[in-house]
Amino acid sequence: MxxxxxxxxxxxxxxxxxxxxxxxxxxxxxxxxxxxxxxxxxxxxxxxxxxxxxxxxxxxxxxxYDGKEAAFADLYDELLVRSGAKVVASLAATEGEPLAERVPAALLAYLVPLFDDLRAARIVFVEVVGLSTRIESTRLRNREKLIELIVAEGEAAVVRGEAADRDWRFAALSLIGSATAVALDWMLRTERPAVTLLERQLGELAVTLLTATPRTRP
Incomplete structure (x- = not known):
């Protein structure tokens, strides 16, 4: 300079x-x-x-910014980073608790701030779909951070004897993908079910995907 x-x-x-x-x-x-x-x-x-x-x-x-897409990418990243910070805080607050409680709580910590602000939910679950390679890169970068957290939690649970070993990356992708699809469907519905119902269902899904004994071992 x-x-x-x-x-x-x-x-x-x-x-x-x-x-x-x-x-x-x-x-x-x-x-x-x-x-x-x-x-x-x-x-x-x-x-x-x-x-x-x-x-x-x-x-x-x-x-x-070089244009409106760059500004929107910054906003999208900011929303995901904030939710990601909620996940980290949730995991810190539930230190020592079993996997079946820690991960569902962390998942809801990620989603609830978005459900509480329908504008944020629309941005994260609706407007970004198929928008651009730049936005997709932002989504994948933040998704990878969540995957790493879930994999680490799963592997630690195996060491503690709380869960059977499995392909934790596959489990993490299944959970994130399912939660995203459910959230998108919820946003697009004319008559939305109560958020509390959605939260309970997603929590149960997390427990099933991460703690049920797999039929085949990795």
Whole structure:
């Protein structure tokens, strides 16, 4: 960075640094994208509408993103990272509990924040489907983190004698895929079952997939 640019970047205006102002603009853009896509769909998202809703200039927008898809990818990643952090927190809170309690609780910790905000649920389960290779890459990267957590929990449960060994990656993929399909179906239904019912069913599914004795050993 040139000296003049470095000086500009380090200036403080209104008591906030350049980095703080940029973080604020990003937060406002993500909040605006969350509301637009979560209520009207990705097709309704334009750079002009996003900037107007966030009260951010187009010049400032393009300093952060190369277009609306990049902004949406950032929002999607942010939602998944937040839910992923809930999973980690849940596993920490249930340390020492059996697998049949830890994993369902972690699964619900991931899903409940999304079910609590139908805009977020629409973004994560509906709007991202088949959208682009960039969005798919974000989805797969975050899915891999969940797989690693489930595999680690399963292998630890085997050592403790709580579960029979199995192909834990297959089990993790089955659980994540099933939960995603159920959540998508729930979002698309005109009359949705109660969230509490959905949570109970998904919890039971997790227990079945991860603790039932497999017919064949790996």
């Amino acid at each position: 040139r000296a003049a640019e470095a000086t500009s970047a380090g200036r403080v205006y209104g008591g906030r640094s350049a980095g703080e102002r940029e973080a604020d603009r990003r937060a406002r853009l993500l909040a605006a994208a969350h509301d637009i896509v979560g209520t009207q769909g990705y097709a309704a998202l334009t750079v002009e509408r996003l900037c107007a809703r966030a009260n951010v200039s187009s010049r400032s927008f393009y300093q952060l």
